[in-house]
Amino acid sequence: xxxxxxxxxxxxxxxxxxxxxxxxxxxxxxxxxxxxxxxxxxxxxxxxxxxxxxxxxxxxxxxxxxxxxxxxxxxxxxxxxxxxxxxxxxxxxxxxxxxxxxxxxxxxxxxxxxxxxxxxxxxxxxxxxxxxxxxxxxxxxxxxxxxxxxxxxxxxxxxxxxxxxxxxxxxxxxxxxxxxxxxxxxxxxxxxxxxxxxxxxxxxxxxxxxxxxxxxxxxxxxxxxxxxxxxxxxxxxxxxxxxxxxxxxxxxxxxxxxxxxxxxxxxxxxxxxxxxxxxxxxxxxxxxxxxxxxxxxxxxxxxxxxxxxxxxxxxxxxxxxxxxxxxxxxxxxxxxxxxxxxxxxxx
Numbered sequence: 280x281x282x283x284x285x286x287x288x289x290x291x292x293x294x295x296x297x298x299x300x301x302x303x304x305x306x307x308x309x310x311x312x313x314x315x316x317x318x319x320x321x322x323x324x325x326x327x328x329x330x331x332x333x334x335x336x337x338x339x340x341x342x343x344x345x346x347x348x349x350x351x352x353x354x355x356x357x358x359x360x361x362x363x364x365x366x367x368x369x370x371x372x373x374x375x376x377x378x379x380x381x382x383x384x385x386x387x388x389x390x391x392x393x394x395x396x397x398x399x400x401x402x403x404x405x406x407x408x409x410x411x412x413x414x415x416x417x418x419x420x421x422x423x424x425x426x427x428x429x430x431x432x433x434x435x436x437x438x439x440x441x442x443x444x445x446x447x448x449x450x451x452x453x454x455x456x457x458x459x460x461x462x463x464x465x466x467x468x469x470x471x472x473x474x475x476x477x478x479x480x481x482x483x484x485x486x487x488x489x490x491x492x493x494x495x496x497x498x499x500x501x502x503x504x505x506x507x508x509x510x511x512x513x514x515x516x517x518x519x520x521x522x523x524x525x526x527x528x529x530x531x532x533x534x535x536x537x538x539x540x541x542x543x544x545x546x547x548x549x550x551x552x553x554x555x556x557x558x559x560x561x562x563x564x565x566x567x568x569x570x571x572x573x574x575x576x577x578x579x580x581x582x583x584x585x586x587x588x589x590x591x592x593x594x595x596x597x598x599x600x601x602x603x604x605x606x607x608x609x610x611x612x613x614x615x616x617x618x619x620x621x622x623x624x625x626x
Contacts, residue, residue: 332391333454333566337548348562355550355616362614363543369610376544378446383531383539384438386449387412390567393438393449395457395540398532399468400553403429404576405458405560410434411573422576450545456563457540459615460553462608467511467592468584469532474509483507486530490517511592512600519603537610550615590622598624 331341340346385394390412396402406429407421413435418424428434438446460468473482487506491498494513502508517523518533531539540547549566551559560575593601602625605612612619619625 330568332452333563333568334391334452334548336566336568337454342565345562345565352549356547358616359542359547359550359614362610366610366613367543376541378439380541381438381446384455384545385409385435386438386441386453387567388436389413389415390569391453392563392567393453393455395455395545395547397457397459397465397536397539399465399472400458400460401556401560402458406430406435408560408564408573408575412567412569421573454549454563454566455545455547456549456551457536457542457547458551458553458556458559459536459611461586461589461617461620462535462611463593463604463620464584464586464589465553466533466608467589470509470511470514470592471584471588473532474507474514477507480507483509486517490514493517493520493522512595515596515600515604518607519600535608535611537614542614552615589620593620593622598626602626 336342336345337349337352340349383395383397385396385406386392387394387409392409392412394405394409396405403426404421407424410424410429411418411421438449441449473479474487483506487509488503489506490509490513491502491506494516495502495510518529523529528534529538537543549559549563551563557575557577561570564570564573564575596604601623605619605623605625611617
């Protein structure tokens with residue numbers, strides 16, 4: 280009698296375990312299909328393993344229409360390599376990068392991408408895209424993400440958050456890309472955004488007051504206190520002042536691309552340009568395997584800084600200061616194949 284009772288109890292426990300397992304699996308399946316139904320990416324985002332990586336598709340394209348584009352990007356890579364080699368004394372002053380040097384490199388584990396963001400080169404929209412790519416269904420339309428949310432550091436993972444072996448693995452295996460812009464157009468864009476907009480009080484206080492104190496003779500007490508009326512000539516004088524860089528690194532909005540992204544130490548597989556922004560961005564998304572349902576946000580921004588605006592801003596800059604400023608940004612001009620602007624009067 281006793282063995283029979285024990286056998287019945289054992290069978291009851293087994294049945295309960297089987298029932299719990301089946302129920303758990305059923306809930307998991309329902310949850311999975313709910314996620315799949317909500318996510319605009321479906322299988323692509325959660326099950327990338329087994330498909331070709333962006334790196335493979337870039338260097339060995341299976342889509343014929345991407346072959347010509349691959350040639351263009353090989354030329355851009357060669358331009359960076361040749362410039363680094365020709366200017367090795369200047370471009371490789373630092374032999375080793377520290378984790379702090381990698382804080383601009385945003386990582387997408389799901390699609391094996393690393394994006395080095397450069398302020399004033401559509402980085403807000405690219406951060407939005409990276410949030411969609413890494414959000415696993417949390418976001419679908421990049422333009423529904425508020426601009427300020429795109430710049431919250433906790434919303435994206437950067438390469439400096441990994442261990443050294445993990446960093447090396449990702450640098451070797453992931454497709455690394457960045458976007459660049461004509462250096463002086465980017466500089467004028469930064470000046471207009473940070474020093475001519477009344478809402479940027481933090482920049483006025485931190486940088487504007489310092490620039491006015493150093494560069495403006497007989498500055499009023501109000502100007503020294505507020506720092507909200509910095510002239511472009513004063514901004515340029517601040518940038519070329521040797522004391523400025525000895526004091527602290529440039530702010531990221533006017534720091535050189537080669538100092539932000541370290542292209543002479545990190546081999547970038549793809550260099551996109553602001554001048555061909557949509558085309559290059561959508562090429563990256565195609566390589567990542569999401570180009571059929573995710574596009575770079577397209578909209579006309581009437582306030583964007585143009586070449587004509589940049590020319591006007593430089594009219595009041597002396598040829599001596601133009602020459603010194605060009606030296607500061609020279610590597611960016613050379614690396615990314617931007618010619619010396621026709622409006623410059625270099626000495």
